[in-house]
Amino acid sequence: MPGILAVSSGGGHWEELMLLRDVLDGPDVHFATTVADLPERAGIVNATILPDCNRDKPLSSLRCLIAAFRLVQRLRPDVVLSTGAAPGFFCIVAGKLFGARTLWVESFANAEELSLCGKLSVKIADRCMVQWEHLARPGGPVFEGSLL
């Protein structure tokens, strides 16, 4: 099993990531999120808490970006996977730069169009999965089932 960094923000993004536990779980997975008590609630030890951010808060975004790069630099994962949002996207960007394979899973919350990070992931991540069939595009995001 390759080293996996699995990242998501708190809330729905995290609940979606937790639905993937049986796919991800193993000695070589490291979880990161933005809300301190979520990993403990899920029985996950040694998770990393990243500063939360969104596009309206440039300073916290910068802090999060730096933390994401440091995390990826330290772990050197083979794969970076994220179910959103911006903090996970930053880890995917860092993962690309450090040679990891990267997978973005767009939240099923986005049923009409991709989030900004989702759109950017189409260009940056090795694979971008959407959870609504109508959002898939040839050569773009792929639909391979949904968690809902």
Add this chain to the structure above:
Amino acid sequence: MIVVTVGTQLPFDRLVGAMDALAPTLSRPVFAQIGTGGYQPLHMDWKASVPAREFDTLLQSADAIVSHAGTGTILLAQKLHKPVVIMARRAAQGEHRNDHQVATAAQMVGRSGIYVADDETGLAEALHRALTVPYVPDSPGDRTRIKDAIRHFLAG
């Protein structure tokens, strides 16, 4: 008990206010996690934010959950086999940066155990249905396919 949640990140006073107005007409206690909202409920217990584990316990004791149309609560409600009423945040009211919750809610209409209130005026009826219609778990779509696709990606 009825548990109301609007998440912890953004205010959603329209839902909190509507549930506060509704609370005295309900025959059970109501608790609300109001996030960063400015409206302070008068007719129901509330907290700005409840720690995750404590929140799980609250949800487990709920007869119904009333929520913004966030995927986190929808998944938790499914997991705990609780009926959930959802009302979408609207960008035009400054409740979110876009209308993705409106789209989510539209996709949830008719799913077992999920009751969509288009706005405050539809809340009482949606909640009534959530409390009276026998709960039948929504058959989660086939998660195997996406899991297999992700496994395949992980394996390289």
